[in-house]
Amino acid sequence: MPYLIPLRKAVHAMYVCVCEAVTEHDVHACIAAGAKSARQIRDITGAGRDCATCVRKICAILKRSEELVAIA
Numbered sequence: 001m002p003y004l005i006p007l008r009k010a011v012h013a014m015y016v017c018v019c020e021a022v023t024e025h026d027v028h029a030c031i032a033a034g035a036k037s038a039r040q041i042r043d044i045t046g047a048g049r050d051c052a053t054c055v056r057k058i059c060a061i062l063k064r065s066e067e068l069v070a071i072a
């Protein structure tokens with residue numbers, strides 16, 4: 001039986017965390033909901049709980065979102 005990816009994941013399949021199958025869209029949703037740190041995003045999504053390879057990428061997304069808020 002083939003592995004089926006949920007439709008939402010298939011449409012936005014830019015994975016930030018491969019271990020926990022967390023997408024960039026998921027991280028942005030956390031930030032929009034008020035997450036301010038990689039730890040908060042980990043607590044919500046699980047990203048960074050395993051190998052932690054994704055933590056730098058999550059921090060970069062957080063920084064970019066802070067910069068966008070500062071510009072606006």
Ligand code: FES
Binds near residue numbers: 017018048049051054
């Ligand atoms: S890639 Fe995120 S915990 Fe491994």
